[in-house]
Amino acid sequence: MIICCVGWLATGFIPRFDAAPGTPDNPAMDSALRILITAGPTREPIDEVRYISNRSSGKIGAALAEAAIRAGQQVTLILGPITAMMPEGVRRIDLETAAEMHAAVIREFPSHDVLIMAAAVADFRPRFVRGGKIEREGTLAIEFEPTVDIIAAASQIKRPDQRTVGFSLESKNNLDRAKQKMLRKGLDLMVYNPTRTMDSPTIESVLLYPDGRVEELPCRDKADFADILIERVTALFR
Numbered sequence: 075m076i077i078c079c080v081g082w083l084a085t086g087f088i089p090r091f092d093a094a095p096g097t098p099d100n101p102a103m104d105s106a107l108r109i110l111i112t113a114g115p116t117r118e119p120i121d122e123v124r125y126i127s128n129r130s131s132g133k134i135g136a137a138l139a140e141a142a143i144r145a146g147q148q149v150t151l152i153l154g155p156i157t158a159m160m161p162e163g164v165r166r167i168d169l170e171t172a173a174e175m176h177a178a179v180i181r182e183f184p185s186h187d188v189l190i191m192a193a194a195v196a197d198f199r200p201r202f203v204r205g206g207k208i209e210r211e212g213t214l215a216i217e218f219e220p221t222v223d224i225i226a227a228a229s230q231i232k233r234p235d236q237r238t239v240g241f242s243l244e245s246k247n248n249l250d251r252a253k254q255k256m257l258r259k260g261l262d263l264m265v266y267n268p269t270r271t272m273d274s275p276t277i278e279s280v281l282l283y284p285d286g287r288v289e290e291l292p293c294r295d296k297a298d299f300a301d302i303l304i305e306r307v308t309a310l311f312r
Contacts, residue, residue: 107147114156115156116194128196136156138300152167173199175193175195229261237310240259241265275295
């Protein structure tokens with residue numbers, strides 16, 4: 075099953091997942107994967123009304139969810155504050171901050187087969203959140219601290235029958251950095267893509283595997299890319 079990251083508050087119908095993937099009590103594993111997908115940005119508060127975020131729309135997460143549904147898979151979405159439309163009838167968890175997404179992923183991943191971490195999670199957050207609204211007086215200095223590396227944390231609790239798939243958004247053609255992140259975080263597949271794909275209807279990508287395989291995918295519609303990635307994710311279980 076593919077799991078998608080969603081927001082902090084759960085909305086919609088929430089099914090139960092009692093049996094762990096790949097166990098005798100889970101015969102559905104033979105026909106469908108339980109996929110957990112995260113999508114969209116996070117918002118890291120500065121004060122009561124302001125926050126730090128990014129331009130991610132959640133389009134790639136929506137495309138992945140739709141592709142997984144077409145392939146007959148079960149999908150859970152974990153979503154930041156997205157602007158893209160998500161498929162109806164899918165279990166979704168809506169949240170805002172990186173800390174909330176981290177908690178949701180760690181809670182949900184054990185009952186899924188694969189995590190696709192497509193969310194554009196903030197790398198840093200303000201170290202201190204000001205109470206009320208900061209008045210406009212002179213200059214403002216904000217101290218930042220790193221957020222939790224969510225997919226690395228998920229990989230630490232990953233069982234042998236589970237898989238983790240990450241995205242590496244880079245401003246330069248730096249495949250080596252993406253490869254290093256894949257190996258350091260213990261991922262089963264890394265999607266390298268340039269920053270210009272953010273909030274775009276198309277995506278140019280390179281799929282990287284721990285065994286050294288590299289698959290270049292020229293620029294294409296995100297829906298077409300999603301179909302390919304779901305196929306590759308399914309192949310990870312063969």
